[in-house]
Amino acid sequence: MAKTSGVAPRLAKALAIVLGTEEIPIRLRAWDGSEAGPADAPVIEFRSRRALRRMLWSPGQLGLSRAYVAGEIEAHGDIFATFTALSSVGKFARPGPFSKPTPREIWTLLTTAVRLGALGPNPAPPPEEAKVERHGRRHSKKRDAAAISHHYDVGNDFYRLVLGPSMVYSCAVFDSEETSLEAAQEAKLDLVCRKLGLKPGMRVLDVGCGWGSFALHAAERYEVNVVGVTLSTEQAERARKRVAEAGLTERVEIRVQDYRDIVDGPFDAISSIGMSEHVGREQLGRYVSQLHRLLRPGGRLLNHAISWNAGPTEDDPDSFIPRYVFPDGEMLSLSDMVVALEGGRFEVLDVESLRRHYALTLRAWVRNLEENWDEAVRLAGAGRARIWRLYMASSALGFENGLTGVNQVLVQKHGGEEPPLRLREWTAG
Numbered sequence: 001m002a003k004t005s006g007v008a009p010r011l012a013k014a015l016a017i018v019l020g021t022e023e024i025p026i027r028l029r030a031w032d033g034s035e036a037g038p039a040d041a042p043v044i045e046f047r048s049r050r051a052l053r054r055m056l057w058s059p060g061q062l063g064l065s066r067a068y069v070a071g072e073i074e075a076h077g078d079i080f081a082t083f084t085a086l087s088s089v090g091k092f093a094r095p096g097p098f099s100k101p102t103p104r105e106i107w108t109l110l111t112t113a114v115r116l117g118a119l120g121p122n123p124a125p126p127p128e129e130a131k132v133e134r135h136g137r138r139h140s141k142k143r144d145a146a147a148i149s150h151h152y153d154v155g156n157d158f159y160r161l162v163l164g165p166s167m168v169y170s171c172a173v174f175d176s177e178e179t180s181l182e183a184a185q186e187a188k189l190d191l192v193c194r195k196l197g198l199k200p201g202m203r204v205l206d207v208g209c210g211w212g213s214f215a216l217h218a219a220e221r222y223e224v225n226v227v228g229v230t231l232s233t234e235q236a237e238r239a240r241k242r243v244a245e246a247g248l249t250e251r252v253e254i255r256v257q258d259y260r261d262i263v264d265g266p267f268d269a270i271s272s273i274g275m276s277e278h279v280g281r282e283q284l285g286r287y288v289s290q291l292h293r294l295l296r297p298g299g300r301l302l303n304h305a306i307s308w309n310a311g312p313t314e315d316d317p318d319s320f321i322p323r324y325v326f327p328d329g330e331m332l333s334l335s336d337m338v339v340a341l342e343g344g345r346f347e348v349l350d351v352e353s354l355r356r357h358y359a360l361t362l363r364a365w366v367r368n369l370e371e372n373w374d375e376a377v378r379l380a381g382a383g384r385a386r387i388w389r390l391y392m393a394s395s396a397l398g399f400e401n402g403l404t405g406v407n408q409v410l411v412q413k414h415g416g417e418e419p420p421l422r423l424r425e426w427t428a429g
Contacts, residue, residue, distance in 0.1 A: 005034060006030065006032045006033070006034030007030035007031065007032045007034050007116055008028055008029065008030040008032075008034035008035050008036035008037075009034070009036045010112050010115065010116060011028060011030050011036070011046060011052065011112070011116065012024050012028050012036040012037055013108070013112065014052060014055060014108070014109050014112045014113075015028060015055070016090075017059070017101055017105045017108060017109060018055055018059050018060065018063070018064065018091075018101070018109075019086070019089065019090040019091055019092065020089075020090035020091035020099065021089040021090035021091075023037075024036075024037045025037075025038070025041060025085040025086060025088055025089050026038075026041045026042050026043065026044050026082065026085050026086065027039065027040075027041045027042065027043045027044070028043075028044055028045075028046065029043055029044070029045040029046070030045075030046050031046060031047055031048055031049065041085055042075070042076070042077055042078065042081045042082040042085050043075075043076040043077060044073060044074070044075050044076070044082065045073065045074045045076060046067075046072070046073055047071070047072050047073065047074060048072050049116060049117055049118035050067070050070075050072050050118070050123055051067035051072035051073050052112070052113055052116060052118040053113065053118045053119070053120055053122075053123060054066050054067045054070075054072070054122075054123055055067070055109065056109050056110065056113050056118070056119075057122040057123075058122075058318070059100070059101050059105075059106070059109060060091070060100070060318070061091075061318070061319050061320055062318045062319065062320065062323060065319075065320040065323070065324065065390070066123075066125055066126060066129070068386060068390060069126045069128060069129075069324065069383050069386050069387055069390075070123075070126045070383070071382060071383075071386070079366065079370075079389060079390075079393045080363075080366075080393055080396065080397065083393055083394050083397050084397060087397055087401070126383050127383065128324060128381075128383040128384055128387055129323050129324055130147070130150045130322070130323055130324065130327040138280065138282070138328055139279070139280040139282060139283045139328060141258050141260065141261075143328065144231065144258065144278065144328070145231045145258070146327075147278070147326070147327040147328045147329075148230075148231040148232050148278065149231070149232060149233075150327055151325065151326055151327070152230075152231075152232035152234065152235055153232055153233060153234045153235075154380055154384055155234070155379050155380050156211070156234055156235075156237070156238045157379050158376060158379040158380040158384070159211070161368060161369070161372050161375060161376055161379065162365050162368050162369050162376070162388060162392075163365065163368070164181050164182055164185075164364075164368060165182060166181070166182050166185040166186065166213055167210070167211040167212075167213050167238070167242075168185040168188070168189065168210070168211075168213045168214075169210050169211075169274065170188070170210075170273050170274035170304060170361075171188065171274075171304070171354050171357050171358040171361050171406045172184030172185045172187070172188050172357060172360070172361045172364075173187045173188040173191055173354065173357050174187075174357055174360050175187070177360060181361070181364040181365075181368075184357070184360070184361070185213070186217070189213060189214050189217040189218075190217065190221065191408075192214065192271055192273065192302055192304070192408075193217065193218050193221065193222050195300070195302050195350070195408070195410050196269040196271065196300050196302055196410075197269070197300060198218055198222040198224050198269060199222070199224070200222065200223035200224065201223065201224065201225070202222075202224040202225070202268040202269060203224070203225050203227075203266075203267050203268050204218055204224045204225065204226045204227070204267060204268060204269045204270070204271065205226075205227050205228075205229070205262070205265075205267040205269075205270045205271070205294060206218075206226055206227070206228040206229070206270075206271050206273075207229060207259050207270060207271070207272040207275050207291070208229070208230060208259075208272060208273065208274060208275025208278070209228025209229060209230050209235075209239060209254065210230060210232075210235055210239070210273075210274075211235050211238050211239050211242065212228055212235075212238070212239030212240075212242050212243055212252065212254055214226075214228075214271055214273060215228040215239070215243070215252045215254070216242060216243065216246055216248065216252065218271075219248045219251040219252050220246065220248060223251075224251070224268075224269075225251050225252075226251065226252045226253070227253050227255065227262075227264075227267070228252065228253070228254045228255070229254075229255045229256075229257040229258075229259060229262065230254070230255075230256060230257075231256065231257075231258060232256075233256055236254050236255070236256045239254045240254045259275075259287070259290060259291075260286065260290060262290070262294060265293065265294035265295070265296075266294060266295060266296035266299070267294055267295055267296065267299065268295075268296055268299050269295075269299055269300050269301070269302075270291055270294065270295055270299070270300075270301045270302070271301075271302050271304075272291070272301065272302065272303045272304065272305075273302075273304040274304060274305065274306070275305075276303055276305045276337070277305055277306055277326070277329050277330065277331055278326070278328070278329055279330075280328065280330050281330050281332060281336075284332070284336075284337075284340045285340065285343070285344070288340050288341055288343070288344030288346070289344055291344075292344050292345060292346065292413060295413045296413070296416065297413055297414065297415025297416040298412065298413060298414075298415050298416015298417045299412070299413050299416065300349070300410060300411065300412050300413075301341075301346065301410075301411050301412075301413070302408060302409070302410050302411075303337065303341065303408070303409045303411070304406070304407070304408045304409075305331075305332070305337060305406065305407065305409075306331050306358075306404055306405070306406045307331055307332060307333055307334045307337065307404065307405045307406065307407055308331050308332065308333050308403075308404060308405075309333075309334075309355070309402050309403060309404055309405040320390065320391070320394075321391065324387045324391070325387065325391045331404070334351070334405065334407050334409075337407070337409060338351070338409060341409060341411050345413070345414060346411035346412065346413060346414075347411060347412050347413075347414060347419075348409065348410070348411050349410045349411060349412055349419055349423050350408075350409075350410040350423050350424070351407060351408070351409050351410075352407065352408045352410075353405055353406070353407050354405075354406045354407065354408065355399050355402070355404075355405040355406055356399070356400075357406070358395075358396075358399045358406045359396050359397075359399040359400045362392045362393070362395050362396035362399065363396050365392050366389065366392045366393050366396065369385065369388060369389055369392070370389070373385065376388075410423075
């Protein structure tokens with residue numbers, strides 16, 4: 001039977017300060033076996049004093065994240081239930097950066113650390129924490145390449161385990177909640193092809209091509225020629241191998257290339273699926289201008305991107321996502337993206353929200369990861385596996401509660417043929 005006295009009650013007060021709530025919404029288990037908090041709530045275990053020390057030095061999301069990645073905190077049971085409980089109160093329930101503790105709260109954290117023997121120097125961050133945000137001009141070509149490498153060059157086999165055979169790292173499109181992940185990803189790829197109006201012989205650019213799944217689908221099913229570009233050398237290596245195995249080397253070219261360096265337009269259609277989040281607000285105009293320049297008159301561009309749904313949100317460089325998952329990543333609102341595309345002389349043909357679909361996609365990825373946990377740890381290390389579990393589960397809840405969305409915006413360059421009178425002909429595919 002768990003002890004109700006000891007470390008846990010004091011630790012619970014410290015955690016409540018960090019979370020910005022009066023009472024913690026989880027059952028907290030301390031390193032001495034004591035427990036505090038609601039008896040029927042999800043269990044979070046603090047395995048060492050070092051976790052409390054991290055909270056003292058970084059009293060917010062960053063300190064908690066570092067402790068989890070390092071294995072000093074463990075979330076037992078259903079990770080979604082744990083995050084649902086945490087996101088229902090305090091600072092987790094509000095969009096934007098965590099507010100800093102008051103001087104009085106800092107004093108309480110400090111005295112708690114002293115009493116529990118946790119006072120000491122700031123522990124070094126886990127080695128998986130990104131360092132690229134400290135070097136070079138933000139969204140320079142060199143720094144963008146380093147940011148992409150941090151996220152994507154962590155092992156193709158690890159991604160294959162998490163994403164499944166499709167190797168598609170973006171939102172799937174589900175006919176129902178019972179649709180398999182593979183079927184939903186194939187439906188998404190085909191939906192993009194139909195929205196772009198692909199026809200045999202067209203020349204297509206896939207910006208941020210990943211492991212080549214869209215390029216393969218478009219070339220095989222629609223008989224088009226595809227140039228796919230990525231900044232990830234590991235992605236390009238696997239994509240080229242898949243192209244060769246499919247016998248499509250004459251139709252698909254995979255390059256390691258920055259989109260800003262592409263000069264061999266025009267293209268008849270352009271897909272950008274889950275790439276523009278890496279572009280950055282300051283570079284958005286250049287991104288739109290470059291794709292406009294590369295597209296033939298009358299050609300279509302589909303921009304598929306995650307968005308903020310909670311209004312303007314300040315980027316917090318000390319939160320979990322930029323430190324561990326997407327360094328320098330910037331989500332925009334749907335309205336900002338549409339304004340940029342229209343300002344770049346594109347005509348908006350269609351906008352489709354896929355928010356609920358991404359929640360289902362992320363839950364499927366978490367399921368893949370947890371069902372193959374030991375293999376994931378072997379392939380990428382315990383820290384990296386824990387990062388992906390935390391990031392994907394918390395992101396799923398963000399889509400479910402409407403904090404974030406994902407949208408496909410279809411636009412056309414002026415000139416050339418007119419769009420059809422009824423634009424939704426792809427829904428019959």
